[in-house]
Amino acid sequence: MKILITGGAGYIGSHTAYALKKEGHEPVVLDSLVNGHNWAVKYGPLVQGDIGDAALVARACAEHKPDAAIHFAAFIEVGESVANPQKYMENNYHKAQRLFDTLCDSGVKRVVFSSTAAVYGTPVSEAPIAEDHPQKPINPYGESKLLAETYLRSLESKGMRSVALRYFNAAGAAPIEEGIGEAHDPETHLIPNVLLAGLGLKDEVKLFGTDYPTRDGTALRDYIHVLDLAAAHLAALNYLASGGATDVCNLGTGNGSTVLEVVQAAERALGHAVPQSRHERRAGDPPMLVANASRAREKLGWQPRYNLDEIVTSALEWHRSKKAV
Numbered sequence: 001m002k003i004l005i006t007g008g009a010g011y012i013g014s015h016t017a018y019a020l021k022k023e024g025h026e027p028v029v030l031d032s033l034v035n036g037h038n039w040a041v042k043y044g045p046l047v048q049g050d051i052g053d054a055a056l057v058a059r060a061c062a063e064h065k066p067d068a069a070i071h072f073a074a075f076i077e078v079g080e081s082v083a084n085p086q087k088y089m090e091n092n093y094h095k096a097q098r099l100f101d102t103l104c105d106s107g108v109k110r111v112v113f114s115s116t117a118a119v120y121g122t123p124v125s126e127a128p129i130a131e132d133h134p135q136k137p138i139n140p141y142g143e144s145k146l147l148a149e150t151y152l153r154s155l156e157s158k159g160m161r162s163v164a165l166r167y168f169n170a171a172g173a174a175p176i177e178e179g180i181g182e183a184h185d186p187e188t189h190l191i192p193n194v195l196l197a198g199l200g201l202k203d204e205v206k207l208f209g210t211d212y213p214t215r216d217g218t219a220l221r222d223y224i225h226v227l228d229l230a231a232a233h234l235a236a237l238n239y240l241a242s243g244g245a246t247d248v249c250n251l252g253t254g255n256g257s258t259v260l261e262v263v264q265a266a267e268r269a270l271g272h273a274v275p276q277s278r279h280e281r282r283a284g285d286p287p288m289l290v291a292n293a294s295r296a297r298e299k300l301g302w303q304p305r306y307n308l309d310e311i312v313t314s315a316l317e318w319h320r321s322k323k324a325v
């Protein structure tokens with residue numbers, strides 16, 4: 001299949017392009033490079049431009065004739081979305097709407113969409129979260145993603161079929177010889193920040209909240225290897241290609257790890273302690289966020305393969321290689 005990948009110069013998009021190419025598919029990246037990297041586009045051509053530019057998207061569809069699209073392009077910082085909601089609503093919702101319309105009008109009627117666990121807001125209980133959990137985002141980032149999901153679903157009436165994938169916490173990297181990995185600026189995710197502190201590229205990692213009702217008092221999250229996410233996108237494309245109906249699936253392992261367990265995994269991989277400081281809880285951080293991903297298993301035939309140690313080790317190799325250059 002030929003697949004248009006918006007945001008394919010970013011972290012998860014570049015890993016999905018790698019996974020698609022490896023399976024014999026043809027990725028075409030559409031990215032403005034506002035936050036992505038030219039060096040991460042290795043597995044197919046780059047169309048450089050904005051997802052909200054309908055003429056450009058229509059031209060890319062006419063030239064490359066993709067069978068389907070995966071929409072990753074978005075702004076991803078929750079804190080920034082609170083400070084600047086307009087920026088997030090414009091990029092993640094209004095431009096996504098324009099993109100979906102243009103794809104549909106151009107005959108690209110199968111779309112896989114990057115959504116997020118942030119659509120659920122604060123969990124109503126500590127049980128793993130299933131797709132029918134109430135969707136009440138507590139920040140503009142989550143709101144913008146939920147609105148885009150809803151709009152995409154509404155295009156069913158025009159023949160569009162889609163799968164929205166709600167990821168929990170993405171981490172890890174492709175085999176080191178591929179030369180792709182997580183490179184956000186600023187980096188707000190826990191695993192890269194723990195490793196950057198461990199490698200001496202940051203003074204320390206700040207751990208927020210040590211009095212949560214979890215097994216060691218730190219917040220518990222569901223970390224999923226970026227290659228497991230990439231495999232789920234491929235499974236969703238296959239599902240749609242074989243006639244599957246519009247749906248939404250969580251992507252996580254169903255096994256949470258606490259902040260301290262992540263630090264310990266990093267210390268095992270590094271072979272030494274990570275400089276750290278402990279702070280009060282951050283507003284809006286729930287104690288636990290774990291996926292019930294049984295729908296992705298049943299409908300897409302998808303199964304995560306990597307555990308926390310493998311996630312952390314692959315991310316460490318990537319950050320080490322960046323430190324060396």
Ligand SMILES: NC(=O)c1ccc[n+]([C@@H]2O[C@H](COP(=O)([O-])OP(=O)(O)OC[C@H]3O[C@@H](n4cnc5c(N)ncnc54)[C@H](O)[C@@H]3O)[C@@H](O)[C@H]2O)c1
Binds near residue numbers: 010
């Ligand atoms: N990283 C995570 O843990 C995580 C978790 C849940 C959901 N997601 C979702 O996954 C997707 C990818 O996340 P990521 O971590 O790879 O982010 P990223 O910032 O590395 O990649 C996003 C890419 O989109 C591009 N982009 C942004 N706006 C654009 C626009 N208007 N036009 C064209 N290109 C544009 C950027 O240049 C960048 O290359 C996002 O939609 C995000 O909301 C990520």
